[in-house]
Amino acid sequence: MSSKAPTAAADTAVDADSGTVWETVVDDAPVALSAQGDLVAVAGADGTLWILDVATGTTTESFELPGGLLDVALAPDARHLAATGPAGYALWRRMDGRATTVETGSWSSAARWADGERVAVACGRRALVLTADGEELWQTEPAASTVTDLAWMRGGRRLAVAAYGAVRCHERHQAAPVATYPYIGSHLALAVAPTDRWICSGNQDASIHIWRTRDADELTMSGYPEKVSRLAFDDTGFWLAADGAPDVTVWDFSGKGPAGTAPRSLRGHETITALAWRPGPTGHLASGGDDGTVALWRATSGRPEGRLRPARTLNGDGETAVAALAWAGPHLLIAAHRDGRVQAHHLPSRTTL
Numbered sequence: 001m002s003s004k005a006p007t008a009a010a011d012t013a014v015d016a017d018s019g020t021v022w023e024t025v026v027d028d029a030p031v032a033l034s035a036q037g038d039l040v041a042v043a044g045a046d047g048t049l050w051i052l053d054v055a056t057g058t059t060t061e062s063f064e065l066p067g068g069l070l071d072v073a074l075a076p077d078a079r080h081l082a083a084t085g086p087a088g089y090a091l092w093r094r095m096d097g098r099a100t101t102v103e104t105g106s107w108s109s110a111a112r113w114a115d116g117e118r119v120a121v122a123c124g125r126r127a128l129v130l131t132a133d134g135e136e137l138w139q140t141e142p143a144a145s146t147v148t149d150l151a152w153m154r155g156g157r158r159l160a161v162a163a164y165g166a167v168r169c170h171e172r173h174q175a176a177p178v179a180t181y182p183y184i185g186s187h188l189a190l191a192v193a194p195t196d197r198w199i200c201s202g203n204q205d206a207s208i209h210i211w212r213t214r215d216a217d218e219l220t221m222s223g224y225p226e227k228v229s230r231l232a233f234d235d236t237g238f239w240l241a242a243d244g245a246p247d248v249t250v251w252d253f254s255g256k257g258p259a260g261t262a263p264r265s266l267r268g269h270e271t272i273t274a275l276a277w278r279p280g281p282t283g284h285l286a287s288g289g290d291d292g293t294v295a296l297w298r299a300t301s302g303r304p305e306g307r308l309r310p311a312r313t314l315n316g317d318g319e320t321a322v323a324a325l326a327w328a329g330p331h332l333l334i335a336a337h338r339d340g341r342v343q344a345h346h347l348p349s350r351t352t353l
Contacts, residue, residue, distance in 0.1 A: 019314070021332070021344045022057035026050050030336035032071050035328035037078030039094075042342055043069040049083050051092070054328045057344060063099040065090045070109055077116040080132040084108035089121045091134045100134050110149050114156030122147040127161045127170070141175040143168065149190035151199075153213075160199060162187040167199055167211070181211040181218070188229040193237035198253055200240060202228030208242055212257065219259050221251070234277040234285075239300050241285055243272040247307070248287050250299045262305040268295035268313070276325040276333070282350055286333055288322025294335050294345070296353040311353040314345055 028044025035041075039060070040052040047068045051061040067087025074081050081092040088103040089111065106124030113119045114129075118137065121128045125142040127150055143163035151160045158178075159170045164186050168177035181199060187209075189202035199211045206224040208231070211217070224244035232241050238254040248266035251258040269289025278284035283300030295310040302308055315322075320339040328334055333345045347353065 019346045021346045023344075024050075024052060024057040024059075024342045026340045026342060028340060029338050030323040030340065030342065031069060033324040033326040033334055033336050033342075034072045034074045034081070035326040035332075035334055036074035036076060039074055039078045040326070040328060040334050040342075040344075041072045041074050041081055041083075042336055043072040043083055045069065047085060049081075049090070049092075051081070052342070054332065054334075054344070057342065061092070061097055061099075063090070063092065063101075065101050066103060071111055073111040073113055073119070075113045075116045075119070075132065079116060080113075080119075082111035082113070082119045082121060082130075084111050084121060089123065091119075091130070091132070093133065102134070107146050109147065112150045112152055114152045114159075118156065120150050120152065120159055122150055122161075125163065127159060129159065129172075138173045139175065140168070140170050140177075145186075148187050151190050151192040153192055153196050160190060160192055162190040162201055167201060179213075179216075181216060183209045183218075183220075185209075188227060189231045191231035191233050191240060193233050193240075193253060194235060195237040197237065198233075198240075198257065200231055200233075202231045202242060202244065206244060208240075208244075208251075210258070219257070221258070230272065230275050232275045232277055234281075234283065234300075235279060236281050239277075239283065241275050241277065241287075241299065243275065246270055246272075248272055248275065248285070248297075248299075250285070252300075252304065264299065264302055264304060265307045266295070266297050266299060266310075267307055268297075268310045269293060271321075274322050274325040274335075276327055278333075278347075278350075279327055279330045280350060282330075284353055286325050286327070286335075288325050288335060290321040292319030292321060292337060294322060294325070294333070296347075298353065315343075 032043040042050045072083040090101040145164035149162040167181045169179040186204035187201040207222040228244035230243040249263040271290040274288030285299035294314040296312040
């Protein structure tokens with residue numbers, strides 16, 4: 001069923017200095033963003049979800065998931081949406097605005113679309129694979145603990161599931177894993193290279209663990225001062241960005257991978273709160289910090305062990321922390337702040353910041 005929430009107020013005046021096209025204020029603390037096609041979805045901590053027009057920031061639809069929200073994902077064609085929270089999950093259909101909430105009572109941390117028709121939802125110790133309308137197609141067998149992240153591989157034919165002690169890969173309609181990548185620890189984030197060559201987990205023990213999929217050869221990159229809870233590959237699959245320190249670290253996965261190498265360091269925030277690569281092969285990365293700053297980087301330039309400075313910064317000056325970042329295509333960066341502000345910043349060229 002669908003329940004309307006208060007609509008967000010949008011200011012579409014362009015700020016020429018910051019490139020801000022519009023600003024919307026939502027009545028909740030955002031925790032996640034998703035942008036596809038002509039829509040942006042904003043998930044609020046208390047359970048309200050807003051669906052915005054990407055060109056203007058005005059609300060086109062809103063509904064609530066009881067118990068709060070943790071993640072939101074628009075389907076690639078923007079015709080459907082999945083959202084997850086501590087007590088269950090919700091599905092939304094654009095055609096008629098129907099929102100279906102499923103209160104499972106299980107912690108649901110993530111939703112990932114395989115394509116426009118199938119979505120995987122973390123549900124307690126299992127991953128459920130559903131049609132866009134909510135019909136269950138199959139589910140994984142229980143993991144050792146709560147599933148913390150998911151990623152599709154092989155064009156949506158294989159699902160990687162992270163939970164304590166291992167990342168397990170499942171073929172379609174097979175509850176038992178077809179491949180297991182063990183690591184004793186709590187996985188907080190999962191990133192699979194677009195080439196499917198590498199699986200990486202960011203971990204509670206302040207490390208990144210890496211498996212090469214063809215032979216399960218593994219590598220641990222430890223020594224981070226904080227837990228690693230954000231990982232992101234760029235579209236080429238050659239560069240991995242991670243938090244876990246005041247610097248964003250960017251590892252080179254080209255050639256034989258990062259073994260024996262040092263990362264580039266991007267110093268721009270005291271605490272990193274969001275990461276998002278610009279679509280395409282540009283090597284441009286956006287990062288958000290607890291000071292409200294959005295930093296834009298030429299993240300793959302320079303030498304290993306080098307420390308880069310931002311090419312450009314947006315906002316800052318003591319504003320509230322950045323909660324999430326998402327690119328709406330290569331030219332529009334969406335930033336959500338914890339005070340409810342959602343901003344769209346226009347970056348006109350693929351090659352400049």
